[in-house]
Amino acid sequence: MTKLSVILFGLAALLILMACVKSDRVRSWRESLNPSASQVPDAAFLVARIALIGVAISCVVVGVQGLGGEDDSKWSDDELKSAVEQATYELDGYLYRVDESGDPVIFTNEYETLIESEVVENGGGDAPANGVVADPVDGNTDSEAYFRVSANGADAEFCIHIQRVRSKKDDYSPPGIAGGEGAYTELGHRLAVSSRPEAC
Structure with a gap:
């Protein structure tokens, strides 16, 4: 163009x-x-x-x-920096429930999806509504993970670190299922999220 x-x-x-x-x-x-x-x-x-x-x-x-x-249609470095900082703030302490096998209760609550959608949401008025990529680093686990966050048009790259911390007080047993043999409980966790302006 x-x-x-x-x-x-x-x-x-x-x-x-x-x-x-x-x-x-x-x-x-x-x-x-x-x-x-x-x-x-x-x-x-x-x-x-x-x-x-x-x-x-x-x-x-x-x-x-x-x-x-x-x-x-493109992100600037400043737009991405601001969006990542705000997304980090909003995801830190985020309630994350999994079923007894450890899978997210809501499928879209995978870390990549959470990060990408939160960064886009905090992009501001001039930033595009897409183009953000949260690329997982090798060796990530369910309890600790790193992501390289970049965006279309921006030269800057950020590293987001996520730790999943068990939070028993956030466990949830859906009504009608809880109690008795084979009771089903969603296990509560909280995310501890930080970011830094560099590649992971």
Whole structure:
């Protein structure tokens, strides 16, 4: 999109230069090519100048909109930094329940999904609503994990560290299932989350 905008700005500059050419110079150039051609009236030059300037303005407007649209589709380093810091703050202490096998009770509550959605949510008004990637580091476990967080358009990369801490007070037994033989309990955990502005 940037290349197209640059082309449009160049075209606008060329059109404005054409509009600034004096009518006498155009007449003499035209006469050298075709001496028998009829004279072009001043009104025709005025209409041509207005048309050239109008098209030039249109090129500039479309070019600026293109640059704005590209900016809205990419993250900046500052946007990502702010979003990661806020996401870290909001995820620290997050209630995370698992079933008795250790799987998340809500499937979308996987760490990657939590991080990506929280960063996007805290991106601010100009940041895109997508493009964030939380890439897990090798050797992660359910109880401790590291993620490289990056975003489309941003050069910065952040490392988010998650520890899952058992919280018995947050255990939950759904009504009608609890009690008796084979009682089902969702095991409560809290996430301890930190981040730093570097690769993991």
